Amino acid sequence: MSATVPVVVMGVAGCGKSTIGVLLAERLGLEYAEADVFHPPANVAKMADGRPLDDEDRLPWLAAIGDHLQARAGTGVVVSCSALKRSYRDLLRAAAPRAWFVHLVLDEATATRRVAARPGHFMPASLVASQFTALEPLDREAGVALDATQTPARIVASVLAALPPTGAALPSGAALPSGAALPPSGAALPSGTALPPSGAALPSGAALPPSGEEDGESVMPA
Numbered sequence: 001m002s003a004t005v006p007v008v009v010m011g012v013a014g015c016g017k018s019t020i021g022v023l024l025a026e027r028l029g030l031e032y033a034e035a036d037v038f039h040p041p042a043n044v045a046k047m048a049d050g051r052p053l054d055d056e057d058r059l060p061w062l063a064a065i066g067d068h069l070q071a072r073a074g075t076g077v078v079v080s081c082s083a084l085k086r087s088y089r090d091l092l093r094a095a096a097p098r099a100w101f102v103h104l105v106l107d108e109a110t111a112t113r114r115v116a117a118r119p120g121h122f123m124p125a126s127l128v129a130s131q132f133t134a135l136e137p138l139d140r141e142a143g144v145a146l147d148a149t150q151t152p153a154r155i156v157a158s159v160l161a162a163l164p165p166t167g168a169a170l171p172s173g174a175a176l177p178s179g180a181a182l183p184p185s186g187a188a189l190p191s192g193t194a195l196p197p198s199g200a201a202l203p204s205g206a207a208l209p210p211s212g213e214e215d216g217e218s219v220m221p222a
């Protein structure tokens with residue numbers, strides 16, 4: 001199986017970007033790139049010191065990741081990148097218009113627990129709250145939002161099912177299917193609402209079902 005769309009696995013620290021990115025790249029037979037290696041040393045030092053990055057800090061990092069995506073636009077690549085804000089994703093899309101995002105959606109308590117339990121990493125658990133402050137969920141952008149408390153195998157299977165077919169047109173700022181009736185942007189689905197099967201359109205920002213329920217997925221139109 002292969003995908004030529006550049007796939008960006010996004011979300012807060014601890015949501016599983018690296019874990020899922022590696023597995024996904026393996027399944028797709030593509031190169032995996034870890035966003036943390038694109039940080040200037042000053043960014044890593046700042047985070048290790050317990051200070052969150054700001055927009056200015058993130059600009060050179062996003063530019064480097066954008067270059068990496070652009071250089072592999074024809075062959076495909078899987079990149080992990082927190083891409084917390086819409087404006088950050090816009091920068092990546094400016095470099096790679098076909099970029100397709102996998103948002104691993106996780107609650108703050110679980111993210112904090114995972115980061116605290118992870119040995120030998122520069123990111124302190126004290127910074128997880130700032131990641132949620134910055135986070136702007138995928139909003140009518142090409143990609144899929146998945147419940148990050150599912151098993152890695154299940155998450156990867158959902159991504160593979162949702163990926164646009166090789167060669168499919170992926171305009172940036174993906175258009176909604178014509179005639180689709182959607183609640184206002186950011187509207188949460190009533191609790192207990194069954195999510196449509198993979199491939200169906202859902203506004204991002206839709207509430208994901210609690211862990212353990214069927215599916216845990218919302219797909220943005222490609």
Ligand SMILES: Nc1ncnc2c1ncn2[C@@H]1O[C@H](COP(=O)(O)OP(=O)(O)OP(=O)(O)O)[C@@H](O)[C@H]1O
Pocket residue numbers: 011012013014015016017018019020036080082114115117118123148149150151152155
């Ligand atoms: N689906 C999952 N279920 C349970 N644990 C997971 C899952 N995905 C990742 N983890 C664990 O959570 C921790 C954080 O995962 P990972 O390093 O992949 O996250 P990340 O989003 O890349 O974090 P960061 O952005 O801080 O590098 C790891 O210990 C990993 O084993």
Ligand SMILES: O=C(O)[C@H](O)[C@@H](O)[C@H](O)[C@H](O)CO
Pocket residue numbers: 012013014035036053058082083084123
């Ligand atoms: O945008 C950011 O604040 C950073 O990218 C962080 O997300 C860290 O790099 C990552 O979480 C640590 O691995």
